[in-house]
Amino acid sequence: MLWSSMSRPMLSYAAILYFDWQMVNFGTATSHSDTYHTGRKKYEEATTALIEMEMRAIMEEYMLEATLQEQHNQVSHPPK
16 A cells, blocks of 8 residues: 555545555556657667668768779770
């Protein structure tokens, strides 16, 4: 129980159990809310990291394509 018997107001046993149950549910709801927000933050961080990796991969593809094009031009048209 949440209260000691000395400080507890005169309530029925059912009312005290209901109050204890409400407090447990409040704690559980707070815990679920914290879990949700933590999960949401991790999801957003992971999504941001994936977007950044995708952008780097695209940039690397462009750089590779430019390098291959430059090498092809050097082979096709050697400097004189």
